[in-house]
Amino acid sequence: MSIFIRTFVPKFQIMERYIIQAEEGERELVEKVLTIMDEPLRELWRAAKVIYTGVGGINIIRTLQSLPREAEILNIGYAGSANFDIGTWVEVTEVRLNHPNVTYPEPKLRPTPILSLKGREIKSAICYTNCDFVLQSDYKDCVFDMELAFVAALGFAKLHSLKYVSDNLSLHAYHDLTHGVE
Numbered sequence: 001m002s003i004f005i006r007t008f009v010p011k012f013q014i015m016e017r018y019i020i021q022a023e024e025g026e027r028e029l030v031e032k033v034l035t036i037m038d039e040p041l042r043e044l045w046r047a048a049k050v051i052y053t054g055v056g057g058i059n060i061i062r063t064l065q066s067l068p069r070e071a072e073i074l075n076i077g078y079a080g081s082a083n084f085d086i087g088t089w090v091e092v093t094e095v096r097l098n099h100p101n102v103t104y105p106e107p108k109l110r111p112t113p114i115l116s117l118k119g120r121e122i123k124s125a126i127c128y129t130n131c132d133f134v135l136q137s138d139y140k141d142c143v144f145d146m147e148l149a150f151v152a153a154l155g156f157a158k159l160h161s162l163k164y165v166s167d168n169l170s171l172h173a174y175h176d177l178t179h180g181v182e
Helices: 024-035 041-046 057-064 147-151 171-178
Strands: 016-023 048-054 072-080 089-097 121-129 142-145 158-167
Touching: 016 024, 016 041, 024 048, 024 072, 024 158, 048 057, 048 142, 057 147, 072 147, 089 142, 121 147, 121 158, 142 158, 147 158
Parallel strands: 016 048, 016 072, 072 158, 089 121, 121 142
Antiparallel strands: 072 142, 089 158
8 A cells, every 4th residue: 555645835926016107207106096095905016016118019018028927017107088187097997909090999908996995086987098199089088098008918917007197188288297208
């Protein structure tokens, strides 16, 4: 009679967390977001590594392609909106590329909601990612950025996104608020 002893080794790993931003000029938004999170969530994200990708899809792919897909990502950044007031925080519930002159349907990608945000009013909205700054749109109750759809398309396990409305589709207003962040 043979006795086999097998050692049980639990398989768990600590999920890596990253805060993704386009530019260092968006850094102040991280502290603003952390103040609206409940304490346990705030401490998790305070320990996360912040990565600045640069603006646009190619920069996103170059910067994030080697991150583990099991990572949890929090995208915090500026976005424009046709009708949300400047200074409004938006939690993105859906993201897709925006091609104003093309009629084929874009995939709808869905970020994971952030749980445990304090009582501060945060709107929920679709984010349309563009390759250029949006100066006009008939779309309402949404925001426009230049990165999120590319981050979502990379397929991270959990992707969250909070956008700060920096302009009402005015490049001049964007530069005034952000002090020239490009």
